[in-house]
Amino acid sequence: MYKVLVTDGISHTGLKSLLDHPHFIVDRQPTLNTEELKNIIGTYDALIVRSQTIVTEELLQAADRLHVIARAGVGVDNIDVNAATRKGIIVINAPGANTIAATEHTLAMMLALARKIPQAHQKTAAGEWDRNSFKGVELYKKTLGVVGMGKIGTEVAKRAKSFGMNILGFDPYLTEERAKKLGITKAGLDLIAAESDFITVHTPLTNDTRGIINDEFLAKTKKSVRIVNCARGGLINEKALVRAIQSGHVAGAALDVFEKEPAADPELLQNPNIIVTPHLGASTVEAQEKVAQEVSKEIIDIFETQSIQHAVNMPQMSGETQAKLQPYLLLGDQIGQLVIQLLKRQAPGKINIHYYGDLIDEDTELLTRTLLRGILSYHLSDSVNLINVLHLLKEQGVSYNVQKNATNKGFANYMELSVSQGTETARIGATVLNGYGARIVKINEYRIDVKPEKYLLYIKHQDVPGMIGKVGSLLGDYQINIGTMQVGRAEIGGEAIMVLTLDKGLGAEVLRELTHIDGLEEAQLLELTNMDALEHGREEPQKVESI
Ligand SMILES: NC(=O)C1=CN([C@@H]2O[C@H](COP(=O)(O)OP(=O)(O)OC[C@H]3O[C@@H](n4cnc5c(N)ncnc54)[C@H](O)[C@@H]3O)[C@@H](O)[C@H]2O)C=CC1
Numbered sequence: 001m002y003k004v005l006v007t008d009g010i011s012h013t014g015l016k017s018l019l020d021h022p023h024f025i026v027d028r029q030p031t032l033n034t035e036e037l038k039n040i041i042g043t044y045d046a047l048i049v050r051s052q053t054i055v056t057e058e059l060l061q062a063a064d065r066l067h068v069i070a071r072a073g074v075g076v077d078n079i080d081v082n083a084a085t086r087k088g089i090i091v092i093n094a095p096g097a098n099t100i101a102a103t104e105h106t107l108a109m110m111l112a113l114a115r116k117i118p119q120a121h122q123k124t125a126a127g128e129w130d131r132n133s134f135k136g137v138e139l140y141k142k143t144l145g146v147v148g149m150g151k152i153g154t155e156v157a158k159r160a161k162s163f164g165m166n167i168l169g170f171d172p173y174l175t176e177e178r179a180k181k182l183g184i185t186k187a188g189l190d191l192i193a194a195e196s197d198f199i200t201v202h203t204p205l206t207n208d209t210r211g212i213i214n215d216e217f218l219a220k221t222k223k224s225v226r227i228v229n230c231a232r233g234g235l236i237n238e239k240a241l242v243r244a245i246q247s248g249h250v251a252g253a254a255l256d257v258f259e260k261e262p263a264a265d266p267e268l269l270q271n272p273n274i275i276v277t278p279h280l281g282a283s284t285v286e287a288q289e290k291v292a293q294e295v296s297k298e299i300i301d302i303f304e305t306q307s308i309q310h311a312v313n314m315p316q317m318s319g320e321t322q323a324k325l326q327p328y329l330l331l332g333d334q335i336g337q338l339v340i341q342l343l344k345r346q347a348p349g350k351i352n353i354h355y356y357g358d359l360i361d362e363d364t365e366l367l368t369r370t371l372l373r374g375i376l377s378y379h380l381s382d383s384v385n386l387i388n389v390l391h392l393l394k395e396q397g398v399s400y401n402v403q404k405n406a407t408n409k410g411f412a413n414y415m416e417l418s419v420s421q422g423t424e425t426a427r428i429g430a431t432v433l434n435g436y437g438a439r440i441v442k443i444n445e446y447r448i449d450v451k452p453e454k455y456l457l458y459i460k461h462q463d464v465p466g467m468i469g470k471v472g473s474l475l476g477d478y479q480i481n482i483g484t485m486q487v488g489r490a491e492i493g494g495e496a497i498m499v500l501t502l503d504k505g506l507g508a509e510v511l512r513e514l515t516h517i518d519g520l521e522e523a524q525l526l527e528l529t530n531m532d533a534l535e536h537g538r539e540e541p542q543k544v545e546s547i
C-alpha cells in the first residue's frame with residue numbers, strides 16, 4: 001500500500017481514482033501547520049498540494065519515503081524543486097487543467113477593473129445609490145499587452161480579441177507565425193509599455209520575471225494604464241505599483257496574487273483603485289476536479305507502471321515515445337550496471353555514451369539518465385534514481401558525454417557505453433534485435449552475442465584449445481548450471497573472452513579456482529539486480545507493511 005497525504009483543499013470528486021484504488025491510502029489533512037506536517041511527512045509516499053503548502057528543503061529532509069510531490073495546479077514556486085531533485089523525489093503538476101479557470105478569472109478581473117464593479121457593489125450593497133462615482137472605460141478598441149503568451153496568456157488574448165481589443169504579446173517563445181495565426185502583434189516589453197491601455201502578466205515567477213513590472217517599466221507605460229496580475233505575486237513590484245497608482249500615472253490594478261500570501265498590505269488591500277481576490281484564479285469546480293483527477297491518475301501511473309507524464313524535474317516524453325523506448329531503457333539500465341562491474345567496481349571518473357542508427361532519431365534524454373543510473377546504482381544503490389542522477393554525478397565529480405552518430409555499426413540501433421577511471425576503461429555495446437530482444441554485442445574490444453541475464457560469468461583467457469571444457473567441468477563440479485556460453489576474440493591465438501549465463505551465482509572460491517586454470521587470466525561474476533522489476537518496466541516500489 002502507498003500512503004498519500006493531501007494538504008490544502010483538493011476536490012474530493014477529483015481524488016476519486018486514488019480514494020477508490022486498493023493500493024493507496026489517502027489522508028486528507030488540510031489544516032496542518034509546518035511543524036505538524038514535518039512530524040508526519042516521513043510516513044508518506046506521495047504528497048498532494050496546491051499553492052498553500054510550502055514544501056521546503058527542511059520539510060523534505062524529514063520526508064524519508066516520499067517518492068512524488070504532486071502540485072494540483074500549475075505553479076510550483078511553493079515547492080523547493082531543487083531540493084526535491086537532490087533527494088530523488090519526482091515533482092509533478094497538472095499543466096493545462098486550470099487554464100480556462102485562470103483565463104476567465106483574468107477576463108473577469110479586467111472587466112471588473114475597467115467598470116469598477118467591486119467598488120460599485122460595495123457602495124450599492126451598503127444602501128447608497130451612487131451613479132456618478134463609477135464611470136468606467138471600455139475594452140473595445142483598446143490595446144492589451146500580454147506578458148507571457150503560454151497557455152493562459154494565449155487564451156486571454158483570444159478572448160480579449162472578441163472584445164475588439166488589439167493585442168500585443170511578449171514571450172521569448174512567441175514566433176511571428178504563431179502571433180499571426182492568433183491575430184496579435186508580437187512585441188517587446190518596451191512596445192507593450194508604450195502602447196498598452198491594459199497589461200496582464202502570465203509568466204511563471206522566475207529570477208528573470210521577478211519584478212518584470214517595476215518602477216522602470218511603469219515609467220515607460222502610457223498614462224492611465226490598468227494592470228492585471230492573475231499569475232504570480234512578485235511579477236509586479238507591489239511598492240512600485242502603489243507609487244504609480246498614487247501618482248495618478250496608473251489608473252488601477254486588479255490583483256489575484258501577491259508577493260506574500262495571505263496578502264496583508266493595507267496599501268494594496270485598501271487602495272480604492274486596486275481590486276483584489278485571494279488567489280482564486282484556479283478556483284472553479286471544473287478546474288479543481290480536473291487538477292485533482294490529473295494528479296491522482298499520474299500518481300497511480302507512477303507507482304503502478306513507472307510512467308511519468310508531467311514531471312517538472314524530469315525530461316518530458318509522450319507515452320508513445322516512452323513505450324517505444326522501453327526495451328532500450330531496460331537494456332540501458334542493465335549495461336550501466338554491468339559496465340561499472342567490469343571496471344572492477346571502481347567509481348567512474350568519466351562516462352561516454354554513443355547512440356547509433358535509429359536511436360539518434362529518438363529523444364534519448366531518459367535513456368541517458370537510465371544508463372547513468374545503472375552505473376551509479378552499483379555504489380549508491382536505491383539513493384540514485386532518474387530524477388537525481390545528474391545531480392549526483394555532478395556531486396561526485398563524474399563527467400559524462402553523449403554522442404549520436406547516424407552510422408549503424410551493423411545494427412539498426414546500437415548503443416555503446418564506456419566508463420573510465422584513470423587509465424582503465426570498460427566498454428559495453430548493445431542492441432535491441434527486432435524479434436529477438438536485447439543483446440550485448442561487445443565487451444571491451446571483443447564481439448560477442450549475449451542476452452543479459454541475472455548472473456553472467458565473464459572470463460578473460462588465452463585463446464587456446466580446451467579452455468571451454470575446463471571451465472564447464474569446473475562449474476559442473478560445483479553444481480552450477482550453464483545457461484549459455486559465448487566466446488569472443490580479437491585475433492586467433494591471442495586474448496579471448498568467454499561470457500556464460502548461469503542459473504545461480506557463484507562464490508569467491510569458485511572464482512579463485514577458475515583463475516587457477518592454465519591460460520585463464522581473469523574470472524568475474526557480473527550480477528544484475530532488479531531483474532524482475534526491470535522485466536516489468538519498473539523499479540521495485542516501496543511498500544508499506546502495515547499502517
Ligand atoms: N492565479 C491562479 O490561481 C493561477 C495562476 N497560474 C499562474 O499563471 C502563470 C501562467 O500559467 P500557464 O499559462 O499555465 O503557464 P505556461 O507555462 O503555459 O506559460 C508561461 C509562459 O511564460 C513565458 N515566459 C517565461 N519567462 C518569460 C519572460 N521573462 N517574459 C515573457 N514570457 C515569459 C513562457 O515562455 C511561457 O510561454 C503561471 O505563473 C501559473 O503559476 C496558473 C493557474 C492559476
Ligand SMILES: O=C(O)C(=O)COP(=O)(O)O
Pocket residue numbers: 050051052072073074075076098231279280281282283
Ligand atoms: O495553478 C496555479 O499556478 C495556481 O496558482 C493555482 O493555485 P491554487 O491551486 O488555487 O492554490
